[in-house]
Amino acid sequence: MALNGATIDRLVLAYAAALAKPSKADLIALHVVEIDWTLPLDASVAGLSEEAQRVLDVAEAHAERLGLHVEPLLLKARDVGAAIVDEAAAQEADVLVLGLPYRTRFGGDFVIGTTVPYVFKNAPCTVWVVREPMPQEGA
C-alpha cells in the first residue's frame, strides 16, 4: 500500500488490512519522498526526514492496533508513481492499494493527479484505489 501522509491513509490501511488478513499476506507500507530535479537523488534532505518517517510510523502504529504487522518502506525518487510501480515489481506485490484524496481544481472539477494514472498504466499487479469521500456541503 502506498501512503502519502494524508487522512486517506487510514482508509488505505483498513482496505489493505481487509485484503491481507484472510490470506495472512505480508503488508508493505510504502511512502515515497519526491526529490526535486535540482538536487541529487542521494542528497540528504534533512527537513523531510522526520515528516516522512512519521507517515510510516503512524501507519505502523495504526496497523498494530488492528492486530497487523506492516513492513514500512521509505523511498526517495524523482517520480512517485514510477517509484511505486518499480517497488511493487521488485517486491512481487499481488495487489497495490493507493489512496486518492478528493481534490478539486479551484473548487471545480475533481483532480486525479498524475500518480494514480501512472500506476494504473504501468503497475504489474492488481491496483486498488481508495478515493476519499467527497466532503459534505458546508463542511
Add this chain to the structure above:
Amino acid sequence: MIGGRRPLQGRKLGDRRVRLERPHSAYFRWTGPGTLTAKAAASVPETPVGRAWARTKAVLIGRPLANEADITERLPKTKALAVFSSDAISSSTYATEEILLLLVTAGAAGLVYSVPISIAIALLLLIVATSYRQIAYAYPSGGGAYAVAKANINQPSALFAAAALIFDYMMTVAVSVAAGIAAVTSVVPELIPWRVELSLIALGLLTVANLRGLRESGNIFAVPTYMYVIGAIGLIVLGVLRVAGGDPAADFTPPPIAPPVEGSAVVSAVLILRAFAFGSVALTGTEAISNGVPAFKPPESRNAATTLTIMALLLGTIFVGITFLAQAYGIVVSETETVISQVGRTVFGDGALYIYFQVSTALILVLAANTGFNGAPRLAQILATDGYLPRQFSFRGDRLAYSWGIVILAVVAGIFIAVFDGSVTALIPMYSIGIFFSFTLSQGGMVVHWLRDRVRGWRLRLGFNLLGAVVTGVVAVIITAAKLERGAWIVLVIVPLFMGLMALIHRQYRAQAAELTISEAAVLAPPHKARRIVVPVNGINRAVVHALNLGRVLGDDIRAVYVTDDEHDGERMRGRWASQVPGVPLVIVESPYRALVGPVLAYLDVLDQAWPPDTEVPITIVVLPEYVARRWWDRILYNQQARRLKSALVGRAHTVVADVPYRRRH
C-alpha cells in the same frame, strides 16, 4: 536524517529510487512534530541479569502494556462489580452474625429486633451509597472521602480520611486473607500450625494477580463474586418461599437459646444501638467504587454510579434476606458454625447446593482482599500526585497497575498477618474502624458541598448527607469504644502517625519545589560563571587520558592532581607527566598520612580560597577517570577510591563531578 543509499534502477531509463534507512524504527516511532515515542524494545534491559528479570516478570505478571492500552484495561460494570464490590458484598456473610452476637445476650426477646435493625442498616446503606453516587459524579478523578474532605473541609480532615481509609484497606487485605485460610484450616485442622505461611502464600498470589492489571484481575475475581451472589440470592428466594409456605423449621434444629442470666443484657436502646453499630459492618467496602472511578470504562462517573447502585441493592437484599431467614428459622450464634452456614444448611440441606454456597462464601471472603488491592493503591496514587506520599506511588507498572501501592500494601498486610500470627480474632478489632470515620468525613464534606453549591434539590441531598454523617459518626464512635481494649487503640495510634508522615512528606516536597521552581516568565541567560577543571589522576594510563581529553574540551583552566604518600613516586610521576602530557599542569599532593580523599578536598578548598575575592566563585568540575570492569565481580577490584571521592564531592558547593568511564573496547 534521510541518508543516501545506492540508487536502484527502475524499469524505465531515468526512473531511479533510493530506499532509506529507518534507524529509529527498532526503538522509536515519530508520533508528532519533534516527538518520538519509545517502543517496548527501547525498555528491554541490556544486561543478562536485567533480561532474565524481565522474562521472569513477563511470566509472572504478563508482558508490559503501553499507555494506549489503558482504555482496554478499564473495567466494564460487570467486572467492576466483582473487583470493587467483593469487600462490600462479602460483609453480608458476617454482618447478621455481628447483630445476633449482641442481641442474643438479651435472649429470645432480643432476637426479634434483628430484622428491624438490618432494615435500618440497609437504609443507612442507601444513604451512604446515594452519597457516594453523588461523589462519583462530583469527583470523577476518584479519591472518595479524601477528595471530598480536601475540597470541602480542610487538609487535616482529608489526610485523616485518607490515612483511615488506607489503614482499613490494609486491614481488609490482612483480615480477608486470614479469614480465608481460617476457612481452610477449619476443614483441615492439621494445617493450623502453617496458617501464617499459608496466609502469606495466598497474599502473594493475590498480589501477583493484581500486578497483572485490572482487566486480568477482574477476570480472575469475577467468577467467585458472582458465584456467591447467585448462591445467596438463590438461598434467599428458596428460603423465603419455604417460610411463606409455612415450613420454616425444615429439617434443621437450631441450638437452644440460653435465657438471659444475671448480669447479661436486657433489651434496651443501648443494646439495640450497639447491635446496629456492629451490624453496620455490612457497609464496609461501599466507598471503594467512588475511589476508583477512573478505572471504569467511559462514561466513568455514570458507570461507577450504576455499579454502586447495583452493589448496594445486592448487598442490602442479601444482608436483610439472610437476617430475615436467620430470624425465621430461629438461628442463633454458635461457636461451631457461622450463622450464614446454618442458614445455608437449613435452606439447602447438606447436599451439593450447601457445599457450593459454603465454597463461594469462603472464596468471596478471601477475595474481599481484592477491594483493598484496588482501593489503596488508587488512593495512594492520588495522595502521591498531591505530594503526600512518595511519587513512586503515582507511577504505573508494566501492566498499568499501581505496582508500588500494590506491593507496599501486600508487604504491610503481610507484616500484620505475621505479627498477629494469622489470627482473625486478633486482627478483626482493628478492622472497619477507619472506614466509618471516612464515611463521616465524606458525608460531612458533602453537606458543605451542598451548602456551597446549591443546585436543584440541594436541601434534600443535604438532609440525606447530614443524616448519614450523624449516623456513621455515631457508629464510628460506638465501634471504636467497643473495640478499643481489643486492639482498636492500634488504629488510633497508627492513623495519626500516618497523617503526620504524609504532612511531613508534603512539606518536604513543597520545600523542594520552592527551591527548584523557575518562574514561567523567566528568560534564562547563558552560563556566566568561570569554569575550573580538576582531574584527580592515579598515574598515566588510558582511563586518565580519556578523562583529560574530556577535561580539555570542558575548559582551558585545567590541572591534574596526583596524591601520593611516596616522595620518590611523586618525582617520577612529575618527570613522566612533563614529557607525556604537555599542556596540563600537574599538582602533586604528598600525603604522609596516606589519605586520598581528604587531601583532594582540602586542595579544592585552597583553590577556592585563592580565587580573587571580588569575583564570582567559579564552577569546579572534577573529572574522575573510572575504569569499567567487564564482569560484576570485577567491579569490587576497581574504583573504590574514585567512589569514595565522588561521595565526598556530592553536595560540595560550586562543584560538579563528571565521571568518565573507560571501557575495554575503547
